[in-house]
Amino acid sequence: MExxxxxxxxAEAVALLAAHPEDLALLQLAAEAALQSNRFVxxxxxxxxxxxxxxxxxxxxxxxxAALRRSGDLAGAxxxxxxxxxRYKLGHALEGKRLQQLGLTYLESGRxxxxxxTLGRAQSLRPIxxxxxxxLGHVLDRMGRVEEARTIFLRAHKLAPTHFLALRNAAxxxxxxxxxxxxxxxxxxxxxxxxxxxxxxxxxxxxxxxAPSVDGAALRDMHVAYAKQFEIDAxxxxxxxxxxxxxxxxxxxxxxxxxxxHFRQFPxxxxxxxxxxxxxxxxxxxxxxxxxxxxxxxSREYVDAADEFHDFSTIGDDDAVARIRAMGxxxxxxxxxxxxxxxxxxxxxxxxxVQVSWLGYLVTTGSAAIDYHITDAKANPPGVTEWxxxxxxxxxxxxxxxxxxxxxxxAPLPRADTAASGVTFGVFSAPTKLNEEAIATxxxxxxxxxxxxxxxxxxxxxxxxxxxxxxxxxxVKSSRVEFFAKxxxxxxxxxxxxxxxxxxxxxxxxxxxxxxxxxxxIPVVSMWLPRGFGxxxxxxxxxxxxxxxxxxxxxxxxxxxxxxxxxxPRLSELRSTLQDRIRGxxxxxxxxxxxxxxxxxxxxxxxxxxxxxxxxxxxxxxV
Numbered sequence: 001m002e003x004x005x006x007x008x009x010x011a012e013a014v015a016l017l018a019a020h021p022e023d024l025a026l027l028q029l030a031a032e033a034a035l036q037s038n039r040f041v042x043x044x045x046x047x048x049x050x051x052x053x054x055x056x057x058x059x060x061x062x063x064x065x066a067a068l069r070r071s072g073d074l075a076g077a078x079x080x081x082x083x084x085x086x087r088y089k090l091g092h093a094l095e096g097k098r099l100q101q102l103g104l105t106y107l108e109s110g111r112x113x114x115x116x117x118t119l120g121r122a123q124s125l126r127p128i129x130x131x132x133x134x135x136l137g138h139v140l141d142r143m144g145r146v147e148e149a150r151t152i153f154l155r156a157h158k159l160a161p162t163h164f165l166a167l168r169n170a171a172x173x174x175x176x177x178x179x180x181x182x183x184x185x186x187x188x189x190x191x192x193x194x195x196x197x198x199x200x201x202x203x204x205x206x207x208x209x210x211a212p213s214v215d216g217a218a219l220r221d222m223h224v225a226y227a228k229q230f231e232i233d234a235x236x237x238x239x240x241x242x243x244x245x246x247x248x249x250x251x252x253x254x255x256x257x258x259x260x261x262h263f264r265q266f267p268x269x270x271x272x273x274x275x276x277x278x279x280x281x282x283x284x285x286x287x288x289x290x291x292x293x294x295x296x297x298x299s300r301e302y303v304d305a306a307d308e309f310h311d312f313s314t315i316g317d318d319d320a321v322a323r324i325r326a327m328g329x330x331x332x333x334x335x336x337x338x339x340x341x342x343x344x345x346x347x348x349x350x351x352x353x354v355q356v357s358w359l360g361y362l363v364t365t366g367s368a369a370i371d372y373h374i375t376d377a378k379a380n381p382p383g384v385t386e387w388x389x390x391x392x393x394x395x396x397x398x399x400x401x402x403x404x405x406x407x408x409x410x411a412p413l414p415r416a417d418t419a420a421s422g423v424t425f426g427v428f429s430a431p432t433k434l435n436e437e438a439i440a441t442x443x444x445x446x447x448x449x450x451x452x453x454x455x456x457x458x459x460x461x462x463x464x465x466x467x468x469x470x471x472x473x474x475x476v477k478s479s480r481v482e483f484f485a486k487x488x489x490x491x492x493x494x495x496x497x498x499x500x501x502x503x504x505x506x507x508x509x510x511x512x513x514x515x516x517x518x519x520x521x522i523p524v525v526s527m528w529l530p531r532g533f534g535x536x537x538x539x540x541x542x543x544x545x546x547x548x549x550x551x552x553x554x555x556x557x558x559x560x561x562x563x564x565x566x567x568x569p570r571l572s573e574l575r576s577t578l579q580d581r582i583r584g585x586x587x588x589x590x591x592x593x594x595x596x597x598x599x600x601x602x603x604x605x606x607x608x609x610x611x612x613x614x615x616x617x618x619x620x621x622x623v
Contacts, residue, residue, distance in 0.1 A: 007318055009033040010042075024054055031063045038316035040071035058088045058098075065101050069108060071314050077105045096125035100132060107139055115139045130156045134165045137173075146176070146460040157186075164193045168200045175203060177463040178434030180210035196229045202340040209363065209533050210508045212437045216531035220388050223366030223532075226338075227390075230348060254605055255328050257287035257352065260335035260360060261313075261342060263302040264295055267512035268335055270406045271359055276305035278594040284601070287327060291320075291336070291343035317346050324351035331601050334370065337361020344369075354608045357391065359400070362511075363532025364389040371614045372604060374597070376400045378542045379535025386616060388532065394600045397620040398586040399543040401536075402593035403515045406489060422451030423565045426499030426522070428492075428513045431463050433505040439467055441554050442503050443474035448562040455499050458483045496520040500571050501564055504537055506557070511536035518544060518582055521575040525561040527551045543587050544578070596620075 013030035020026055027050040034043035044067045051060040061080055069077035081102040090098065103119035106112075116139045123132045133156040140149035150173040156163070157170035167190035175183035187204035194200065208214045208222050258276060262268050276286050288306035290299075292313045303309045308327070312320045320343070324332070332352035336342050337360060347355060347369045357365060358374035373391040376399050380386075386393060427442060446452050458464045464483050471481060487495060493516065496502070502517040504510050504526035514524045514537045526537035528550050538550045549564065551557035564570065582588060600619050607614065 007037045007316065010037045010039060022053055024050065024057070027053070028057075028059055028063075031060070035063060035067055035070070038070070038314070040067040040314065043067040056088065058090060058094050061088070062094075062097055062101055065105070069101070069105050074105055074109045078102065078109075081105065092125045096122045096129075096132075099125070100135065103139070104135065107135070107142070112139055112143045116143070128159055130160050130163045130165050133159075134169050137169060144459075147462055149173070150177070150460075150462055162189070162193070164190055164197070164200070167193070168197075168203060171200070171203050171207065175207050175210070175432050177460060177466055178431055178436070178439060179466070180207040180432075180435050181213060183207040184211055184214070195226075198338070198342060198345065199340065201226050202338050202342065205338050205363075206340075206432060210433050210435055210505075212435055212507055216385075216388050216529070216534075219532045220364055220366070220390075223338075223364050224390060225366070227366035227368075253283060253285050254330045254601060255285050255287065256331045256333065256601060257289050257324065257327070257329045258306075258333050258335060259289045259291060259347070261290065261292040262336060262339075262360065263288060263290045263299050264293065265298045268360060269298055269301065270404055270512050270515060271402055272335065273301040273305040274404050274590050275402050275594050275597065276302070278590050280598060281307075284598065287329060289324065289332075291346065292341055312343070312346075317343070317349065320346045321349045321351045330354065330605060331356065333358050333374075335360035337363075337365055354604055356394070356604070359511075362536055364391060366390050372617075374400055374600065375535070376539050377618070378539040382616075382618070385530050385535075388530070392614040393616045394604070395616075395618045396593070396596045396600065397618075399539045399593075401511070401515065401540055401543070401587055402590045403519075403540075403582075403587050404590065405516070405519050422453060423449055423501065423568075423571070424499045425449075425452060425454040425561070425565065426496065426502045426517075427454065427456045427505075428496065428502060428517070429457065429505035429510055431457075431459065433508040433510070434463075435505075436470060437554070438505050439470045440474060441506075441557055443471045443476045444558050445503065445561040445565065446471075446476050446480060447474060448558065449565040452565055453480050453482065454503075455482050455484060455495065457486070459485045492516075493520060496522055500575075501525060501561065503561060506534075507531055508533045509535075509537040511540070514540045515587070518546075518578055521578045523549055523564060523571070523574050523578070525549050525551065525557060525564060527553070527557050540587065544581055544585050 010033035013026060013033045017026050017030055027046055031043050031046040031050060034046060044064050047060040047063040050057060061084060065077045065080040081098055099118050099122035103115045103122060106115035106118055119132065119136050119139060123136055126132055133152055137149040137152040140152065153169035153173040157166040160166045167186050171183040171186035171190065174186065184204065184207040187200060187207055190200045191204055205222060208219055258272065260268065276288065279286050286306050288302045288309045290311045290313060329352040331354045334347060334355065334357045337357060338344060339361060350369060355370050356372040356374055357370050370391050372394050373389055374394045374396065377395045378399065380393055425445065442454065446454055456467060458467060468478050468481065484495060496517055497520050499522060502522050502524040504514065504524055506527040507529050509526050514526065517524050523546060524537065524541065526541060526549065528534055528538040541547055541550055549560055551560050586592060596619050603617060
């Protein structure tokens with residue numbers, strides 16, 4: 001349920017409690033509403049009141065344990081669920097709920113075998129509980145047992161074909177094995193049940209982005225339709241308070257905030273922290289707002305790069321909005337859009353006067369909460385793609401990408417002699433970006449290049465079977481395919497160095513993988529379409545002088561990849577020169593990219609303070 005709805009439910013329950021302070025049903029309702037709206041302290045306080053009035057009511061313990069778990073106090077939750085429960089006489093139903101909560105606590109503690117065992121015990125007490133099956137599937141997925149997880153998700157869907165959770169998980173399972181068309185059918189059915197659900201919307205929109213049957217117009221319309229589900233979207237640009245600055249005042253230091261739930265090991269790491277660090281502190285104060293999710297060792301790069309780092313993962317939307325406004329944020333830069341586990345609901349309340357999107361979500365949000373989308377003329381050529389966005393486009397000069405390799409790497413290894421063994425293609429795209437048409441296109445390329453092989457990122461047995469099935473249909477033997485699973489970053493770069501040409505996914509093309517491959521001396525064949533997420537690779541490849549490797553349809557993709565795969569001298573030349581070419585390109589000129597961003601921020605802030613409506617801007621033309 002959308003947090004704005006749960007906040008309203010909580011407010012209503014609290015109002016009713018004021019008139020009936022000892023009503024047990026109302027207390028339980030209020031505690032559960034507080035929990036759902038991330039008001040964990042209030043949930044525990046209400047649960048304590050409930051327990052004092054009804055000492056034998058175990059539901060109060062379950063609510064308190066859930067509040068402790070979701071606020072990060074996993075030890076406290078475990079203590080409640082393994083010690084205090086002995087005071088109660090529990091039937092199968094409540095014992096199943098206790099084990100379910102305990103299993104989730106183990107899961108979030110990273111104790112996956114204990115989580116699996118405990119949730120399995122809970123499921124034996126409640127064998128057709130779709131929620132429990134879902135959680136069992138998630139544990140198996142975390143443990144790398146993806147085929148078992150997918151089997152459980154599909155079993156849940158078979159048990160309850162119209163159940164929201166079953167639809168969501170079945171859609172996710174299909175998406176993770178390169179079947180976005182099937183995932184989209186399931187997600188669409190789920191959205192009819194709960195049209196405002198942010199998690200299912202993430203799956204639906206990701207499936208639509210990866211599905212070739214969804215064109216640019218349909219993709220835009222889906223985003224707009226989702227945004228319109230919310231009665232309270234955003235006020236018109238300039239309608240929010242100017243964070244302590246008088247309207248018309250564009251002097252002084254601007255407070256800019258980068259907002260994401262991905263401030264950890266994630267592709268943004270190759271682009272964002274060094275920009276945050278490079279900002280001119282005489283004009284900008286830099287905030288990093290972590291919206292949700294677990295922080296890790298790489299989070300330190302964001303903490304160190306920002307003047308202030310704030311973690312909102314354990315607070316509700318209303319509190320987060322209030323804190324952002326109290327910080328006096330002038331421009332908020334969203335780096336996540338509708339990606340899974342997002343907190344876009346915070347942005348709908350317009351916590352900053354000017355809000356823009358950049359890098360993490362390269363399609364329209366469809367929401368009036370976002371004023372601008374930062375891009376470049378290669379990814380979104382003027383006069384061609386404006387119609388795809390509800391936001392106004394800010395085109396940075398040359399490229400929007402400020403790349404820095406995420407791990408230390410040595411100079412590219414020389415190309416192996418492929419006279420006997422043939423060229424090696426590589427597919428490093430995330431499984432969620434794949435689809436049958438793209439996989440079939442890779443097979444056609446192998447058909448055209450005799451003795452060629454392909455290294456293919458495919459973590460699951462199901463995806464590998466699907467790839468081999470499609471390759472067999474196109475006459476490609478399994479002996480020419482070598483699969484590999486997810487790897488550490490250092491092993492990932494080693495794997496890149498073992499191929500000669502990377503074949504990019506489409507229509508959802510790569511960004512970070514394209515940069516990483518080029519840095520390793522490996523050319524990338526990709527495609528540009530006037531469509532969401534379609535311009536990242538074109539921007540990167542044209543910036544380093546490889547625009548000839550960007551196709552505009554399947555036939556040209558096959559032709560380009562075939563020609564490149566048969567051109568050994570060019571491949572050898574690229575292997576030895578690409579890294580130096582990148583070093584001298586705008587792609588790694590972080591200072592220049594940051595200066596362009598700053599020029600954009602100053603321009604849109606000036607327009608906002610003067611009451612001038614947002615419009616498309618080319619930064620190199622802005623005075």
